[in-house]
Amino acid sequence: MTTSDTPVETRDSQVVQRDRVVIRFAGDSGDGMQLTGDRFTSETANFGNDLSTLPNFPAEIRAPSGTLPGVSSFQLHFANYDILTPGDRPDVLVAMNPAALKANIADLPQGGVLIVNTDEFTKRNLTKVGYEANPLEDDSLEDRYAVHGVAMATLTRGALEETGLSKKDAERSKNMFALGLLSWMYHRPSESTERFLREKFAKRPDLAEANILAFRAGHAYGETTEAFAVTYEVAPAKLAPGTYRQITGNTALSYGLVAAGRTTGLPVFLGSYPITPASDILHELSKHKAFGVTTFQAEDEISGVGAALGAAFGGALGVTTTSGPGVALKAETVGLGVALELPLLVIDVQRGGPSTGLPTKTEQADLLQAMFGRNGEAPLPIIAPCTPGDCFAAAVEAAAIAVKYRTPVMVLSDGALANGSEPWKVPDADSLQPVDPGFATEPNAPDGSGEFWPYLRDQDTLARPWAIPGTAGLEHRIGGLEKADGRGSISYDPDNHDRMVRLRQAKIDGIEVPDLVVDDPHGDADMLVIGWGSTYGPINAAARRVRTLGHHVATVQIRNLNPMPANLGEVLGSYSTVLCPEMNLGQLAMLLRAKHLVDVKSYTKVAGLPFGAEELQDVFLDYLTGTHPHATHAATNGAQA
Amino acid sequence: MTATDLGLPSIGGLDGVPTTEDKQTAKDFTSDQEVRWCPGCGDYAVLAAVRQFLPTLGIKRENTVFVSGIGCSSRFPYYLNTYGMHSIHGRAPTIATGLATSRPDLSVWVVTGDGDALSIGGNHLIHALRRNVNLKILLFNNRIYGLTKGQYSPTSEVGKVTKSTPMGSLDHPFNPISLALGAEATFVGRALDSDRKSLTSVLGAAAAHRGSALVEIFQDCPIFNDGSFDVLRKGENENRLIPVTHGEPIRFGAEGEDGLGSHAVVQKGFGLEVVEAASVDPSQIVVHDGGDHELAFALSRLSDQDLTHTVTGIFRQVERTTYDDAARAQVQQAKDAANGEADLQKLLDGRDTWTIVA
């Protein structure tokens, strides 16, 4: 299947061992492919494999059925060792209709397994996507792939005959048939899926039973049909010791916010307006009111952040969650937060832009918006998690910085992290570092007047005191107008403004962030690949590949994008080639060049999909072998394809 | 009028806000900031009234918060020695919503103007009103943009000649009271900046009201819209100003023989009209009912906005669950269901974990 696999014939010649497998489920938006993928992922997590997933679906809720734009897919990569990406190409493609076949077949390598739901290959459906003849009936597929045609709808209908469900309703369970078949093929445990279905359809036990019957029918079909002579085993992965669960980025981020309420001892207040791909954080947090979390679905993006900032003024941990277009709308209020110097978390789950762009696809083109997208000099800390599970730690860290330094903090997740999932080593809740909000309780005027000066800063952190309403003697007024250093009254004084602008910048620049840790197993690499956000996976997967081929390459991940780690300049200066792959047109590369005068090479792609490991491997090799056109040049213009 | 007058439940707008026995004065509520409105600005009168009025509430000064947007009147919080935030244009209701929802122990006030509340912040205003968050919104309506030096506003009369409309403005103005009623506001009142007595009485009722209260204050801007409400102040005002009180017949104008006004409001079709009181049978005269939505709407449209008939007082006051009370109740309900202490480790673990041993 793939080069790194070592198929081993076991005593049972029917079972083949694999190190890793990539499966892609593809079907119509209405076929339930995301659910199917999610369930297979859960089974795989329960089994103990390492895994990484890539859901890919259209923005339309029900795109016209059977069409190419309506195709929805879910790719899952699982292995018996730690893996970093959802995989470039599937080993197994499950295509539920002709559109799914047409949209995905190019990604299936020669020799790959193709499982097709033949029921949907009607003349009408074929014509709809431009097939002149049925590709299942000529040799075009058989020659290249191991093709299994399965009449999934018919078989599901047959299995559900007894249930009394209508033909149409019965056929809707065909995705569970497919899941059952694949679960059998890969020896996945099935209890959790049956339990899940019973819970999901608790109010419709008939549907729960139907889905379970279909799932079992798929399983049984694999077992009894000679067509599938081989099954595969992928042994559990030997990950670091600990307790693991499967988690998506949005869930991890939500849990991080709940945990931040614990670490800071503050009630969490989320003000949010629904937007893809961030809405799931609003959904998730609204389930956790027992933790003192308040969720406010606002009338618009501006109101969402406004309410969060108002709650912060009152002493809550104010949070707003959104995607790029929402960040644009919130910019003025975030700027107010910078002027007020109040803690505020702004979560940006990036998607394809500009404007509405590609709502369900990933991109990381909001970096410069996060850095500079406000009027005036309005710096704020930025943290970018690098894996789905890391979204938890990023949220906890963002809250700690926001509270300690009294500042809005931006977290840059993206669509790939938000919806992608991986095994996550569950942290020990008791070991999370507490953060003292340190509310002001006493007047602080240095002149002994007994007044309260809201802009008298802490000498170490440069943070101002957070005095919340209800504290007697500390009544004060804050606002967007420039404030006098210390005293905090309105000030139009030119020198004061200059000082305040520099103080706000110095406060952010002085935030303590951990030094970069370079991964260079050989210790003598000449080339450094630098990444941020979700490119972590593909960059490091590609680095492993080129190292296996005998090359030396170092990688490093910038998690704190503002301020950047103190040793960044030194790290950049230690390599003759620095390459920065990004899903934008070179935004981090631009910042690194500007700040460190280092000729950072940029490799960019904005296709709405993560980089493939193979794709990056080729780019790395080009640079390592000097065959890249830019490898020997002094400068690049930053935006090569 | 207070909530009790309407037979509403005893939960008032200030319940949950700590009270004080200490005697407070207007001076206590005055900050050290020099007031910087233009001489003669109606804002001065409102500020004086509010400084006089706040101590009468008997709540702790530190539990009082004023949030404003942008505009001349939005400087208001700086001049009060309470907690305050001078925020950004149009967004004060959003900030106040977050604050009031997370802090039931605060009396939260929003100060806004016709541009701030009805133009750039129109969306936030109507949603705050429909949600019925426990906040008091003082809408200073001077029918002009003052801070940006004299452009017409969304309450300016059609044909207004201003810097931005030298040939006259074209767009039809909002009727702020009708708008608030249409947005399902549970308390809608109006007062004139210079009429301290009725302004204070409306503010008192607003403070005691549990939910969003919108008080429109007609405020003169002598610099850019001088004398815009003068017809309501001068001698001939009697037949223009129609103060209404819940439970009382709507009579106004010079006192007649029965001690009530010379004019009255009666029903006409689906609306209302003004007649001479003597010309109708007293039983025909409308008795004001703050719980009657249709009446409130009709009163808000008794005449065009040319001030021919201008109702003041409380148009509407009804009880409806507030958003913030309900939101806190849900949190409490969830906490109770989890017996007080939700288990973070259990949440993180989820349902399906597996353990890898060393």
Ligand code: SF4
């Ligand atoms: S411009 Fe008008 S509203 Fe503004 S302060 Fe001057 S008088 Fe008052």
